[in-house]
Amino acid sequence: MTRLRPLILLLILGLGAGAIAHGRGGVGVAEQASPRPPGAVYKGQAFTFNKITDGVYHAVGTGNLVVMSNATIIEGDTDVLVVDSQVAPSGAWALREELKAITGKPIRWVVNSHFHFDHSHGNQIYGPEVQIIGHEFARQQMLAGKSQDSPAREFYVGGIPATIKNLEARLGAATDDKARATIQADLEIQRTFLEGTNAVRPTPPTITLTQSMTLYRGSREIRLLFLGRAHTAGDIVVYLPKERIIATGDLLVEGTSYMGDAYFTEWIQTIEALKQLDFDTVLPGHGRAFTGKAKLDHWQAYLRDFWAQAQKFHAAGTSWEDAARQVDLRGNAVNYPGIRAVGIVPNHGMRRAYELLDGKIK
Amino acid sequence: MRKLVWLLGVSAIAAMPLIAAAQRAEYPLIVIPTGKGPYTFPQGYVTPWDKIEIRVTEKMSPNLFVLHGSPGLDPAHPDASGGRAMALFGPDGVLLVDTENRQVAEKTLAAVRTFTTGPIRILVNTHIHPDHTGANAFFAQQGALIYAQEDLRSEMLRPPPRADGQPAPAPEPASVPAVTYRYQAATRGQPALTFNMNGETVDFIPMMPSHTAGDTIVRFRKANVIYIEDFYRNFGYPFADQANGGSLRGMVEAVDLIEELADANTTLIPGHGTLIKKQDLLPYRAMLLDIMGKVKALRDQGKSLPDVLAANLTAPYDKTTQGDTPQSKNRFIAEAYDEVKDFPPVVDGKRTMPRR
Numbered sequence: 001m002t003r004l005r006p007l008i009l010l011l012i013l014g015l016g017a018g019a020i021a022h023g024r025g026g027v028g029v030a031e032q033a034s035p036r037p038p039g040a041v042y043k044g045q046a047f048t049f050n051k052i053t054d055g056v057y058h059a060v061g062t063g064n065l066v067v068m069s070n071a072t073i074i075e076g077d078t079d080v081l082v083v084d085s086q087v088a089p090s091g092a093w094a095l096r097e098e099l100k101a102i103t104g105k106p107i108r109w110v111v112n113s114h115f116h117f118d119h120s121h122g123n124q125i126y127g128p129e130v131q132i133i134g135h136e137f138a139r140q141q142m143l144a145g146k147s148q149d150s151p152a153r154e155f156y157v158g159g160i161p162a163t164i165k166n167l168e169a170r171l172g173a174a175t176d177d178k179a180r181a182t183i184q185a186d187l188e189i190q191r192t193f194l195e196g197t198n199a200v201r202p203t204p205p206t207i208t209l210t211q212s213m214t215l216y217r218g219s220r221e222i223r224l225l226f227l228g229r230a231h232t233a234g235d236i237v238v239y240l241p242k243e244r245i246i247a248t249g250d251l252l253v254e255g256t257s258y259m260g261d262a263y264f265t266e267w268i269q270t271i272e273a274l275k276q277l278d279f280d281t282v283l284p285g286h287g288r289a290f291t292g293k294a295k296l297d298h299w300q301a302y303l304r305d306f307w308a309q310a311q312k313f314h315a316a317g318t319s320w321e322d323a324a325r326q327v328d329l330r331g332n333a334v335n336y337p338g339i340r341a342v343g344i345v346p347n348h349g350m351r352r353a354y355e356l357l358d359g360k361i362k
Numbered sequence: 363m364r365k366l367v368w369l370l371g372v373s374a375i376a377a378m379p380l381i382a383a384a385q386r387a388e389y390p391l392i393v394i395p396t397g398k399g400p401y402t403f404p405q406g407y408v409t410p411w412d413k414i415e416i417r418v419t420e421k422m423s424p425n426l427f428v429l430h431g432s433p434g435l436d437p438a439h440p441d442a443s444g445g446r447a448m449a450l451f452g453p454d455g456v457l458l459v460d461t462e463n464r465q466v467a468e469k470t471l472a473a474v475r476t477f478t479t480g481p482i483r484i485l486v487n488t489h490i491h492p493d494h495t496g497a498n499a500f501f502a503q504q505g506a507l508i509y510a511q512e513d514l515r516s517e518m519l520r521p522p523p524r525a526d527g528q529p530a531p532a533p534e535p536a537s538v539p540a541v542t543y544r545y546q547a548a549t550r551g552q553p554a555l556t557f558n559m560n561g562e563t564v565d566f567i568p569m570m571p572s573h574t575a576g577d578t579i580v581r582f583r584k585a586n587v588i589y590i591e592d593f594y595r596n597f598g599y600p601f602a603d604q605a606n607g608g609s610l611r612g613m614v615e616a617v618d619l620i621e622e623l624a625d626a627n628t629t630l631i632p633g634h635g636t637l638i639k640k641q642d643l644l645p646y647r648a649m650l651l652d653i654m655g656k657v658k659a660l661r662d663q664g665k666s667l668p669d670v671l672a673a674n675l676t677a678p679y680d681k682t683t684q685g686d687t688p689q690s691k692n693r694f695i696a697e698a699y700d701e702v703k704d705f706p707p708v709v710d711g712k713r714t715m716p717r718r
Contacts, residue, residue, distance in 0.1 A: 108507075128454040128483070128559070131507070136556060206454075208556045213543045214512065 034096070037089035037125060039196025040065070042189070046094035049073065049102055050289060053243050055220070057102065058283045059095060066193040067091035068118040068156070072238065072247035072283045073099065076217020079108035083238050083247045084285060085122030085132075087157070088196035092122025109133065109215065111224060112205050113249025113285055114232045115141040116258075117153040123203035133213075134205030135226055135234030142204035152260050155346045160194045209236075225277075227251075228270035229263040235270070239277055246274070247283040252299055254287020256336050259349030264307040264356065268300050298335035305329060306344075310353035324350035389585070390629050391421040396597070396636055397433025399685055401440035409436050411465035414443045416473045420637065422629065423585040425452050425560055429473050431462060438493065441597045441685060445493040445633040448589055449474050450582065452560030455483035458506065459580045459589050460633070461497035470497055471504065482506045484557065486566055487539060488591035489574045490517045490606055494633065498537035509555065510539035511568050513607060513711030514576025522605040522712055545570055551619050553581070567623070569593070572616035575607020575711040581623070589631045590620060594646055596635035597685035599676065599694035605715050607708040610654055610697055617647045635684070649679055657698035667699050 042065035049057040055075035061067040068087035073080060080103060085092040096107060109131050112120045115138035123132055141147060167187040174180045215222040223239040231250045238247040250257045251270065275296050283289050306329060313323035324347030333339040344350060355361045394417055414435050419442065420428035431443025439445070444462035447470065451457075456478060462470045474482070485506040487495050495518075498508055518538050521530035543554035545568035553565035562584050569577035573593040580589040592601065593608075593616040602608035624630060624640040631637055653675055660670045676683070676691045706713045 129481070139558070204558075206558050208558075209543070209554065210552065211543070211546065211549060211554060213541060213555060216515075216538070216540050216542070 034093065034125070037093050037196070038199040039088060039192040039194070040090035040093045041192050042094070043185075045098060046091065047071070047098050049098070052245060052281055052283065052289065055103075056240065056243060056245060058289045059099075060288070061091075064189070065091060065094055066189060066196070067094070069285050070283070070287075071095055073102070074217075074220065074222055074238070074240065075103055075105060076215075076220045076222075078105060079217065080105050081109035081111065081215065081217070081222055081238075082107050083111045083283075084113055084119040084249065085110055085126070087118045087121050088193075088200055089122050089125045090192065090196035090199070092125045095122075096125065111236060111238055112138055113238070113247070113251070114138055114235045115147050115204075116232070116250065116261075117147045117150065117200075117202075118156070119249060119285060120147055120204075121197070121200045121202060123205070124201050128206075131207055132203070132205045133207045133209065133224065133236075135236055136208040136210050137232065137234030139204040139208045141232075141234070142202050145202070147202050148200070150260075151346070151348050152258055155348070157197050160190060160197070164190045164194065227273040228266055230267040230270040231257055231259075232261045233263065237274065237277075239279070241278065244278060244280040245283060246277060246279045246281070247285075248274075249285040252282060252295065253284040254290060254295075255338055256302060257286075257299070258346075259306070260346065260352050262349065262352055264303055264310075264353060268303050268307075271296050271300050271303075295335075298332070302329065302332045302336065305332060306349065307353065310350060311357065313350075314354055314357045320350045320354040321347065323354070389421060389423055390587075390637060392419070392637070393417070393421060394419040394430070396430070396441040396634075399440060399597075401434055401437075401685075403437045403440075407437060409438075409443075409465075411463070414466055414469070416444070416462055416466050416469040418473060418477065419446075420631075422448075422582065422587045422631075423562075426450050426562065426582055426585050426587065427477060428631065429462065429470060431466065439597075439634055441635065444496075445491070445592070446589070446631060447494075448580070448631070449478070450560055450562055450564065451478035451480050453480070454559035455481045457484040457486070457557060457559060457564060458482060458501065459486055460488055460494040460591075461485065461501055463493050464496035464500070467497035467500035471500070484509065484559075486510065486578060486580060487514055487576075488580065488589060488633070489577045489603075490514050491574075491592070491603070494591070495537065498539075499534040502536040502540075507541060508537075508539040509541045509543075509566060511576040511578055511711075512542040512544050513571075513708075514574070514578075515539045515542050516711040517574065517576055517606050520710065520712070522714075527717070543568055551623055554578075569619070570612055570615050571607045571609060571708050572602070572612035573608045574603045575708050575713075577608075577616070579620075579623075585629075586625070586627060587629045587631060588620065588624060590616075590633075592633040593617065594620075594630070594632050594638075594643060596632065596638065596642070596646070596683075598634075598687065598690040599679075599683060600646070600650060601690075601693060602697055604697060604700065604705075604713050607711050607713050609705070610650055610694075610701055614647060614650050617643050617650075653694065654698045654701070657695060658702045661699055661702040667696060670699055671695055 044064050045062050046065035047059040048062055049059050051057055057073040059071040059073055069084050072083035110126055112134035167183055171183045174183055212225045225237045225239055235249055235251045281291050309327050325343045327344050328342045329339050414432045416429055416431055418427045419430040427449050429447040433442050436443035445460055447462055448459035449456055482501055482504045485501050485508045487510040518533050524530050554568045555566045557564040562582055565581040567579045593613040602610045602613055629637055656675050657670055671692055680686050
């Protein structure tokens with residue numbers, strides 16, 4: 001059940017704050033709909049498009065469809081760049097369909113902020129007319145099947161069948177009509193989620209970089225930057241220097257970021273490099289958009305705390321599993337109110353720290 | 363009879379590797395060789411663009427072709443008009459390396475259309491010169507996204523003044539690269555971007571300031587081909603566009619990088635002249651260093667440029683240098699002379715050269 005809790009939480013919160021659905025008749029209204037991929041069935045809107053400035057939106061899941069990550073939308077003079085392609089073709093398709101209400105310009109650029117399944121598994125809906133850009137490391141990981149067969153995906157997606165069974169049992173037991181309707185709605189969302197993720201064919205970026213590139217789309221200047229290893233070995237930050245906006249993927253999120261593929265000490269340095277950029281607004285891969293640079297300090301402090309404790313446990317000969325149960329990050333609760341208890345779930349971050357400390361990963 | 367069948371079978375199996383080898387050996391396929399000259403053009407000759415054809419001149423693999431112009435008509439490039447362009451084609455659309463001149467844009471597209479109907483998606487500029495970028499706007503209007511080094515974009519947006527000192531005209535907006543990357547000494551030789559399309563892996567490798575400050579070479583890994591553009595040439599003497607940030611010294615560095623990146627079988631495709639292998643770079647490099655050294659010695663003795671030109675330093679190379687003209691060798695010597703001292707630095711892809 002502890003495994004299921006984050007899943008259900010994700011569903012309820014839609015992985016973000018965007019609970020304000022527009023309710024403009026769902027996706028059926030789209031005139032030139034491309035073939036609807038499996039699982040792309042939902043009520044209302046799948047995304048709320050939060051306008052950041054003219055032509056820049058932070059697309060956050062409503063919870064009506066499980067999309068698992070935010071997208072950043074950047075309009076140029078003739079086309080659109082989208083950061084991240086969600087957890088399945090269903091989510092990417094929903095984004096593309098709903099975007100038609102915002103702009104008539106086609107999506108011509110998709111950037112994968114990193115290789116993780118929840119940011120790249122919608123790539124397959126985009127044809128050769130769309131330039132899918134990622135770090136070379138992201139491409140290599142996806143080609144090696146690492147986006148599909150990963151502890152992160154197993155943790156966040158592997159439990160869906162059990163969740164469905166659980167909901168079916170609750171539906172059978174429920175007597176109250178209102179409760180039944182709620183469970184039924186959750187069940188539908190879970191079923192389409194499963195259907196969506198089963199349809200994934202991991203499709204790596206076609207264009208890769210290892211340093212940086214700049215796109216000039218009319219008056220819009222879009223920089224794609226690799227600032228160093230961090231959340232993974234290939235995180236790309238998308239930077240709009242004129243608008244003073246950055247999209248950070250999972251390198252920096254509203255809450256705490258997954259650490260199962262992290263390079264902890266380099267992550268702290270990479271955040272330092274991020275601080276050197278001139279920006280006001282951060283559009284993260286998870287959670288709400290925020291302003292200012294305070295969260296950069298918060299996340300560095302969290303990483304330093306975690307890494308220092310991991311080193312102590314490791315030196316003391318504590319197993320990584322025990323270390324994950326004993327690590328006390330409550331000192332960071334002032335910045336991350338979600339931290340209430342000792343221990344870290346999922347425990348992948350501690351396993352990763354041990355692998356780094358053992359020299360198993362360079 | 364049974365023995366005969368058996369023998370035929372064995373011989374067929376034995377022949378298989380030979381057939382495979384023959385298929386590999388088929389490339390590069392020279393369809394139309396570049397002209398050898400010598401070419402002369404009367405005073406006041408005007409290039410007859412309507413007579414210049416753009417054709418497939420070489421095939422590097424079943425879906426990687428080279429385009430080049432007619433010989434004997436374009437005094438800027440008499441061996442074959444324009445610069446080489448390349449097209450990688452297939453189900454993912456067309457990736458173009460360079461365009462021909464603006465005047466033959468339609469003919470270049472028509473040449474591409476003889477072998478593919480695919481949309482033109484990507485165009486990379488190896489350097490700014492009009493025989494390589496002249497049809498940028500035309501291909502952008504066909505849907506191509508133009509990629510280049512950031513310095514090339516700067517060169518295009520803020521062109522050096524004309525020879526007469528007048529400001530150069532602003533570029534057509536559509537001709538300016540839409541996507542850029544930078545050369546960084548720390549990652550010298552590594553691709554800035556890698557494209558995976560049509561079964562090929564294509565690397566855009568930004569170069570140090572060499573022919574210009576915004577050079578890119580393009581490597582096709584599967585075909586084992588590198589487009590090395592114009593820091594090397596075997597028709598006429600070496601040319602560095604110093605006003606656009608190039609230098610002969612940088613061209614030596616560029617040649618040295620190719621030594622590292624290419625293997626003995628890699629086909630190197632210069633923008634002009636004939637296709638080569640990396641061993642062919644050695645005499646070119648030696649000539650560059652020899653001339654640069656001799657020019658420096660004379661200038662250090664206080665010789666003026668006319669004195670150095672009069673010394674006819676290229677004489678040992680004239681016989682083996684195709685397309686040798688007084689203009690070509692004098693330009694080369696003058697560049698070597700300018701690099702000896704007070705050589706202005708590169709700023710934003712450009713170098714403010716002293717006016718003579």
